Structures are given as C-alpha cells and as structure tokens.
C-alpha cells in the first residue's frame with residue numbers, strides 16, 4: 001500500500017489518498033491469501049485480563065492522585081516492538097494501526113506495564129501540509145517530499161483547518177484507531193493527540209538541513225513554518241477533543257536538542273512553541289493530560305522548559321539524554337518535581353544488549369534518584385524501545401521497579 | 411445592581427445569583443484590555459468567578475480545587491491586578507483537590523501572589539481533571 005499525497009498551494013486544500021495495489025490491501029482487517037477469509041484484528045488475540053487491567057489502572061493512577069498502589073510503573077516507549085513481539089513486522093505495526101495498537105495492549109499486559117494503549121509515529125499532520133509518506137519494511141513511514149526548498153515558499157503554506165484534517169489522512173486514521181480501541185479494548189482507551197516534534201516535523205516539510213540553516217539566515221521563516229505546523233496540530237487536538245470529549249496531548253522537543261541547537265534556540269523554536277500548542281489546544285477543549293517528551297541530548301537545554309511550558313494537574317515530563325548518557329533522574333526531579341510527575345530514562349541501547357543485569361542496574365540507579373519525586377515518578381526508556389528489544393531486558397526494568405519501586409518499602 | 415448577558419449559564423453551571431453578587435462585591439479582581447473585570451472568591455468548597463463589563467455580568471464559572479501559591483511567572487497576559495495595579499502574567503500556581511497537590515496554569519499577580527483560573531480552563535481542563543481525581547480517589 002502506498003500513501004499518495006500532493007501539495008497544492010494558493011488557498012487550496014491538500015488531497016491525500018491511500019492507494020491499494022491489489023486486493024491484499026485492507027484497513028482494519030487481515031485477509032488471508034487464497035482463503036477469502038477476512039477477520040478483524042481483535043480475533044487474533046485472547047481476551048484481555050480484566051483483573052490485571054483494573055490493578056494496572058490503579059497503579060497507573062498512583063503518581064497522579066497520591067493513592068499508592070503496588071509499585072512505580074514502567075512505561076518504556078514501545079511501538080513496533082509490540083508487533084515484533086507478537087509475530088508481526090515493523091511495517092505491519094505502522095501500516096495496520098489497529099493491529100499495532102492491539103499488539104501494544106497485549107504485550108503491555110505480558111510485561112506488566114501500563115493499562116493504556118498508544119499508537120504513533122513521528123510525522124502526524126504532515127501529509128495534510130503536503131508531504132507524501134511511504135511505508136518501509138524496517139522503519140516508520142518516511143517522507144518522500146516534496147520539500148519546500150526556498151524560504152519564500154513558506155509564506156504560501158497554510159494551516160490545515162479542522163475540516164481539512166477531517167478529510168485528510170492523519171486524523172481519520174486516529175479516529176479509526178480509537179474507535180477500534182473503544183470497541184475492542186475499551187479499558188485501555190485514552191485518546192491521545194500528538195503535537196509531537198514541533199521542530200522536527202516542520203523540518204521534514206523543508207528538509208532538516210534547510211531548517212537548521214534558516215534558523216540562522218531566515219529565523220522568521222522558521223518561526224512561520226513551525227507556527228503553521230503548531231496550528232495544524234492544534235486543530236488535530238481539537239478534532240479529537242470534539243469527538244472523544246477530551247484528548248491527552250503528547251508533545252516533544254526532539255530535533256531541538258543540544259546536539260543541534262543552543263539553549264536559546266531550543267527555547268525560541270521549541271519550548272515557546274510547545275507552550276503555544278498546549279495553550280491553544282486547551283482552549284479548544286483538549287487535555288487535561290499532558291506528556292512532555294524531551295528526546296535526545298538536553299544536557300543544558302532542560303533548563304528552558306520549566307518557565308515556558310504549561311503545567312496541568314496531570315502532566316508527565318520525560319527527558320532522554322544528557323550528552324551521551326541517560327538523563328539523571330535526580331536532576332530531572334530537582335528541576336521539575338514542583339510542577340509535574342517525572343519520568344526517568346533507561347538507555348534504549350541497553351535493551352538490545354544481551355545483558356539484562358545492565359538494564360536492571362541502570363533502572364535501579366534511576367529509581368533511587370527519582371522515586372521520591374514530589375508528584376510521583378515513572379520509569380521510562382530514553383527513546384523508543386528498539387523493535388528487537390530483548391524481552392529479558394524489558395523484564396529487568398520491571399524487576400527493578402518491583403525491587404526498588406514498591407510503595408511503602410523505602 | 412447587576413444585569414446578566416446570559417443568565418442561563420448560571421443554572422447550567424449550578425451557580426446562584428447571590429454567589430455572583432458576593433464574588434463581584436468582595437472578590438479579588440483583574441481587568442483586561444477590553445475593560446472586562448474578572449472577580450474571584452472562594453465560597454465554601456468552591457471557587458467562583460464572575461466576569462463583568464460595567465454592571466453587565468458576561469459569564470460566571472467555578473471550580474472545586476483550591477488555588478494556592480504562585481509557582482512561576484511565565485509570559486505576558488492581557489490582565490492587570492486591580493489590587494496592585496500591576497500587570498498580571500500567565501504562569502503556574504499550586505492547586506489542591508481532595509488532598510492532592512498539583513500544579514495548574516493560571517493568571518498570576520507577581521506582586522500579591524494571587525492567581526485566577528480562566529474560564530476555558532475551569533470549564534474544560536480543570537473540570538475533567540477534577541472528575542479524574544474524584545474517580546481515582548473514590
């Protein structure tokens with residue numbers, strides 16, 4: 001299946017369509033070749049363990065409502081690993097989102113993680129702004145362009161309205177995913193709208209090299225480009241809030257990290273835009289849950305966020321790295337515990353190292369540094385868990401949380 | 411005497427006229443560029459707000475959580491604290507509900523440390539958050 005999109009400038013709406021190459025292409029169901037049998041993905045999985053789900057839901061609520069159940073939660077960022085661990089492919093995860101999210105639910109129970117489901121890749125809303133995405137065998141969908149190559153072109157780029165988004169690709173897919181979850185995995189349903197990487201995704205619109213160069217040569221153009229992406233993402237959040245009554249927001253600073261930008265640029269192009277995204281989304285009825293994800297190296301840039309971001313009563317903040325190392329949970333705690341639940345990191349590189357004790361030791365270290373955070377602590381992974389994450393390594397994180405994160409034992 | 415632009419909203423939101431009058435008479439106030447005055451007062455276990463322009467009440471709303479100290483002062487807002495005659499800012503304040511202390515976005519006065527929750531937050535974000543607290547603490 002190939003996703004075709006085309007950009008039309010001059011006050012036109014961008015058309016997006018999915019093209020199926022043959023009758024093996026489906027949305028929402030699998031067809032077994034030569035059998036004529038089509039089944040819904042839900043038929044591929046045993047029923048969820050509702051007792052586990054209820055317990056995990058209480059545990060998940062612990063850091064938010066100060067009723068402490070069991071232990072600190074482990075919430076590694078699992079995406080296509082869920083599909084791989086269930087016997088499917090990386091491509092299946094992205095190309096068949098309902099299957100993907102069901103895999104996430106299934107293996108979350110297996111690993112004893114969170115009782116909520118998610119499905120995601122890093123380029124929401126870009127097809128509506130003119131990019132074409134292509135599914136890959138071993139990667140999330142990638143952009144094949146066309147990119148905006150001249151700063152002047154940015155002026156012609158327009159925000160996709162709520163009705164544009166409803167006719168586009170990203171939103172109908174999310175609507176479908178959450179309708180599927182509501183029908184089949186209702187106990188795990190938290191509708192999530194992704195602003196995600198408010199610098200990285202616009203970077204795809206013009207090419208990352210251009211974006212970085214323009215931050216020096218044409219900062220106003222970068223500003224405008226990011227604003228178009230922000231406002232489009234806000235409209236996405238508003239669609240979800242309209243349809244589901246609320247929408248958790250996940251927004252990150254990923255490309256905007258210290259490997260590429262100085263702190264002032266992270267503040268200007270990322271933190272302030274994240275504030276704008278959340279403010280406008282809240283005005284549109286989205287929230288109240290917020291997840292801030294600072295991926296990559298935030299060695300010093302972590303300091304620009306506290307005074308710029310919106311802090312709702314249900315916020316989690318997560319930082320990946322400080323230089324080459326995982327971001328230390330004591331620094332995370334010190335900076336953020338007054339305004340948010342803190343999520344610490346275990347280095348995802350360790351998750352494919354056949355040495356579970358390394359994962360265990362690092363998890364322990366982060367738990368000891370972070371577990372007393374005033375508004376609660378969650379143990380996460382520095383970035384997405386690799387698709388071929390070793391189950392024994394995942395278990396080592398959970399085991400560390402049992403040993404060093406059981407409430408009432410320290 | 412005040413008049414109401416939309417009296418139906420009071421009933422919808424379970425707010426009594428006497429509460430609105432009390433908030434306007436003795437609440438703490440901020441004023442915006444359009445001369446709307448937002449008054450706030452905690453009465454019992456509820457914080458009530460009334461926004462009026464002159465004698466006309468434009469809207470009223472409430473939240474159950476209590477708003478405490480200012481955590482940080484962030485960006486400029488359209489509001490001025492009438493007690494201090496000082497520019498109020500967008501910022502973060504401590505909030506407390508059912509014994510749980512968290513943070514929430516608010517309009518804050520850097521001088522007197524008072525904080526006001528705007529209508530869109532009180533009626534949507536905060537209302538949903540309060541519902542989640544109630545469900546989880548039950």
Ligand SMILES: [Zn+2]
Nearest residue numbers: 491494519522
């Ligand atoms: Zn004041």
